[in-house]
Amino acid sequence: MQFPAPTPETVAPNALLLEIAWEVCNQVGGIxxxxxxxxxATVDVWADRYCLLGPYFPQQAQVEFEPLSxxxxxxxYHDPVARAVRQLRQQGVEVHYGHWLVTGKPRVVLISPFQAYNQLGQIKADLWNHHHIPSQEHDDLLHQVTAFGHLATRFIQLFEAEATTAGHRIIAHFHEWMTGTAIPALRHQQTTAKLVFTTHATLLGRYLAMNDPNFYDHLLYVDWEREAKHFNIETAVKMERAAAHGSHVFTTVSELTVRECIYLLDRIPDAVLPNGLNIERFVALHEFQNLHQLYKSKIHEFVMAHFFQSYSFDLDKTIYFFTSGRYEYHNKGFDLTLEACARLNYRIQQSGLEGQVVLFMITKRPYHSINAEVLQSRAMLDEVQDTCKAIEQQVGEKLFYQAASSTDYQLPNLTSLVDDYWKLRYRRALQSWKTSRLPPVITHNLVDDANDDILGFVRRANLVNNRHDRVKIVYHPDFVSTTSPLFGMExxxxxxGCHLGIFPSYYEPWGYTPLECVARGVPAVTSDLSGFGDYVQQHVPDHEQKGIFVVRRKERSFDEAAEELTDMLWRFVMLNRRERIAQRxxxxxxxxxFDWHQLRQYYDRAYELALERE
Structure with missing residues (x-):
């Protein structure tokens, strides 16, 4: 659905928007x-009527937060936010006001939750007496959340009073249960602010999906309170439910999570707010293709270091798949991805098709260190490369001199142009590097190697980077970053640099990983059990022609979904280079x-709905 582009005058005139999230200036998750x-996109429309509120953690804030003096x-003086900050400081609360150092530089208020720890006893008593929310001891996250909710409530009350005096209405938009504890408190105090609450994934739903392979079939029969106690998350779940029921407008991020909210939170969402990204568009169509070539060459370097010490293959006929995300083996579809790649490996072997596939699995797992053999191989390849560059320079200089001085038009024997020193160094470098061992599947030494699900699968399937395997596996249990000695890029x-992203999730309220692929012109696989995949099916006609593939997992067996994904991967492998360029x-x-300038309008309609409600 397309909406007319709003302007600052058309979106909730005289309203001030305060957006509250645990992840403001605090990178901890997808929110x-x-x-x-x-x-x-929000600043473009709301301008100085927009401010964010979050917890203050010095280590994170010092990188992204710029305080006002x-x-x-x-x-x-006329800024209601600044006036509320000054009043809260006068009450003895440490509160920080400034700008978030991201595009748009929005105003931000940050409050440390720890300064309210001495009041936790009374805050917990109020939660129980007024809202029947129990407390848990020895859970520091819950203590932080509870304390921050109390301080956020105090700030919003002051902000509300200042804004009302200036003739403004207040919209307070809370994200996830970590900030939602302020909602029941504000309603108890009869706030005039309009409260919007968004759950990006119900807390109980995520736990159930990780532990029940038939989660969607059983959802109708879940006893939410019993299950919350079973998983020891009763307090957080009741905070989430209180926020959902206390908000004027309750929202979620996809049609998939609507059903989850109905059965686990007992409230039908008023609106669905799909997520977007800042889509970086390029003036010249070839520019993103050039970027693909540039970063693919860096992946080539990693692949040579990782595999070529054992055996080599044609990189021009190699396709790079990858999957990434939080380590939830079943929820994120890692199990389905591996099963499909094992089947693809067999299918390519039987077909006699030329070429290789390398599957990168990027996630985060506890590890001791990077595998010493992997590091050494990378270092030895760098030595080989340096030696080759030195030989290249020497041969180039001597060849140029001979060409200029010789009357013989024949190309000389290039080997004769290389000094014995460089010949010996070249031979020793290769002898030190080459090995008969198989390339390792994993790049790091895991803390619990024996019980890792990914390693368990590749061992059972014997998908361990044999020379004859046509699908190779590289399991990288850490984030890819410029500081990594293995990849050295963001x-x-x-x-x-990859050709295809694979994300056939079983449980995924939205799913940013395939969207990040699309934003960079890289084809992606998602599933109809992810919010993004469900959105694509409803709003993107001919999505497969546009390089967005959706595996059907609703009411289908694991085997059926695996076979469909295998077919998708097989068809992709069969594309030639020109067809892959056209698809990108x-x-x-x-x-x-999927740009926020399009999707943010769903948020603005939710805000207008909140202002209409009493």
Missing amino acids: YTVIRSKVP DTQLAAA YGQFVR NQVESASGQ
């Missing part, structure tokens, strides 16, 4: 991406409809 990426704060650059062009051209 950080939602909030941060949405800021520029006391002089600047004092000068902002995650977004790594994505651009299609993906890039379709990415604009």
